[in-house]
Amino acid sequence: MLVIDRLNSHYGRAHILHDLSLEVPQGAVAVLLGRNGAGKSTVMKSVIGLVRPTSGSVRFDGQEIAGAEPHRIARLGLGYVPEERRIFSTLTVLENLDIGRQKPREGLPPWTEERLFALFPNLGELRHRPGGRMSGGEQQMLTIARTLMGNPRLVLLDEPSEGLSPLIVEQMAAAILELGRAGVTIFLAEQNLHFAMRVADRAAVIETGRIVWSGTTQALRGDSDIAARYLAA
Numbered sequence: 001m002l003v004i005d006r007l008n009s010h011y012g013r014a015h016i017l018h019d020l021s022l023e024v025p026q027g028a029v030a031v032l033l034g035r036n037g038a039g040k041s042t043v044m045k046s047v048i049g050l051v052r053p054t055s056g057s058v059r060f061d062g063q064e065i066a067g068a069e070p071h072r073i074a075r076l077g078l079g080y081v082p083e084e085r086r087i088f089s090t091l092t093v094l095e096n097l098d099i100g101r102q103k104p105r106e107g108l109p110p111w112t113e114e115r116l117f118a119l120f121p122n123l124g125e126l127r128h129r130p131g132g133r134m135s136g137g138e139q140q141m142l143t144i145a146r147t148l149m150g151n152p153r154l155v156l157l158d159e160p161s162e163g164l165s166p167l168i169v170e171q172m173a174a175a176i177l178e179l180g181r182a183g184v185t186i187f188l189a190e191q192n193l194h195f196a197m198r199v200a201d202r203a204a205v206i207e208t209g210r211i212v213w214s215g216t217t218q219a220l221r222g223d224s225d226i227a228a229r230y231l232a233a
Helices: 040-048 070-075 093-099 113-119 121-125 136-148 166-181 193-199 217-221 224-231
Strands: 002-011 014-024 029-033 055-060 078-081 154-158 185-190 202-207 210-216
Touching: 002 040, 014 040, 014 202, 014 210, 029 040, 029 166, 029 193, 040 055, 040 070, 040 078, 040 154, 040 185, 070 078, 078 136, 093 113, 093 136, 113 121, 113 136, 113 166, 121 136, 136 154, 136 166, 166 185, 166 193, 185 193, 193 217, 202 217, 202 224, 210 217, 210 224
Parallel strands: 029 185, 029 202, 078 154, 154 185
Antiparallel strands: 002 014, 002 055, 202 210
């Protein structure tokens, strides 16, 4: 579903991603793990087009997208949930969802408001509330729900558990697992190892813009050296 090959990205003269390569198979829930500043968000932004790679390839569902405009990438069926959430604070939950609406994708059941409210019951109870009057956790749910209204085949989640209460983190984990069962391919960036190990079946570890380990989460669970070297605070 997603193939990144020898990707290099810069912020100005700062070289952030160094010949980075990884794959996300169709139907997988894959996680990119690393400390703050390791380059996780830059990978996500390079895939969705918010950062233009200086070299390398990004193929989504067989189509080259490196350097394409973000709105064109989104129309292909690639959804992006930024760390900053970026909801429309003066619009209601329903209005936020309507803005994200795209046509259904072949082979996937379309997302509707009621289907999303079944996934995120909190939002169903707040459907007429402006986004700016919601908690951080509720806003995170709304951002994911708005992205799903685009009927994406692949969803990028940048730090979905960041800054959330333990209860909301558990609800978020349950929602991601349900999305995986619904056939949505998911690629998330995380530094919360416990959360990542609960929801993902594949993992890659990034350090200073380079992939230093990749494999199944089961293999990572049994490799205490990797966790100690690259993921410990």
